[in-house]
Amino acid sequence: MVNDSNSSTDTEVVYQVVSGNVNAFEQLLKKYESHVVRIVNRHIPFDKVEEVAQDVFVRVYKSLPNFKKGGSFKQWLSTITVRTCYDFWRKHYKYREIPVSSLSEKHQVWLEEAMATRSSQSFDERDSHKEAKEILDWALDRVSPEDRMVLELVYLEGYSVKEAAELLGWSTVNVKVRSFRARKKLYKLIKEMA
Amino acid sequence: MTPSKNEHEALREILRRAYREKQKVDVTKQWQEEVMHRIRDLGEVEGRTSFFAQFEQLVWRLVPVTCLLILGLTLLLSSVEFFSSYDLAQLLVNHTEEITLNQFFGL
Numbered sequence: 001m002v003n004d005s006n007s008s009t010d011t012e013v014v015y016q017v018v019s020g021n022v023n024a025f026e027q028l029l030k031k032y033e034s035h036v037v038r039i040v041n042r043h044i045p046f047d048k049v050e051e052v053a054q055d056v057f058v059r060v061y062k063s064l065p066n067f068k069k070g071g072s073f074k075q076w077l078s079t080i081t082v083r084t085c086y087d088f089w090r091k092h093y094k095y096r097e098i099p100v101s102s103l104s105e106k107h108q109v110w111l112e113e114a115m116a117t118r119s120s121q122s123f124d125e126r127d128s129h130k131e132a133k134e135i136l137d138w139a140l141d142r143v144s145p146e147d148r149m150v151l152e153l154v155y156l157e158g159y160s161v162k163e164a165a166e167l168l169g170w171s172t173v174n175v176k177v178r179s180f181r182a183r184k185k186l187y188k189l190i191k192e193m194a
Numbered sequence: 195m196t197p198s199k200n201e202h203e204a205l206r207e208i209l210r211r212a213y214r215e216k217q218k219v220d221v222t223k224q225w226q227e228e229v230m231h232r233i234r235d236l237g238e239v240e241g242r243t244s245f246f247a248q249f250e251q252l253v254w255r256l257v258p259v260t261c262l263l264i265l266g267l268t269l270l271l272s273s274v275e276f277f278s279s280y281d282l283a284q285l286l287v288n289h290t291e292e293i294t295l296n297q298f299f300g301l
Contacts, residue, residue: 046219155209
């Protein structure tokens, strides 16, 4: 019920904006900025989050006439946010320099220990989140933007294949196959490093 | 050597924890103003529909015209003597001395 009234309020605001009241968009911005920033922060490097979140709202504004009445605005917004993050990586990969740096011996030792311990509790005690983060970033930097998005959504965030497919606008079969292959690729990269 | 399921799960858990550990981003009033500035620069969004939406509208507008055209062509074809390509081919084969390609094209 609360969701319904929320949706109708959002739809009303969308209608106002599309009718020419540009300032009404500020209501949507203030209501959903933290939601958008949270999603962007999960996929994009820290220093680029604000910039990409801005792009998301500009894209949302431009797409408002295509928003279907009766649909969930939040869900629609999430879809645009995830796709903007994917576009960021596509652009980034196009112009980036091929990473040649490898991880240090410290990372390799850490990974060997972490794999051997097989306990997440020990991982907490080890106070080595930084190494894990660096290893993850290193590995994600070596897969395609498509694999990266699928890995982040399905493997790391725990979305179902169907949910990830909806967010990315891909078929469920595509996400399922890509998820399987990307996971294998990730393991291979990490195992080769260890 | 193929890694065991436990090893995979342990690695996944480690990576998930690392992934979740992100520095929190708090947007400022200035950021909000920048977004609204960009939005205002874009101008009103009214009437700016997508290509597909415009195409859909055009298709529906053309439906009555298309129906009339189909009806008109049906009437025309039923009133005019119609030769199928098979009939024409048969005519050419059987009466080659009379109907040449030149005659057929009216040259």
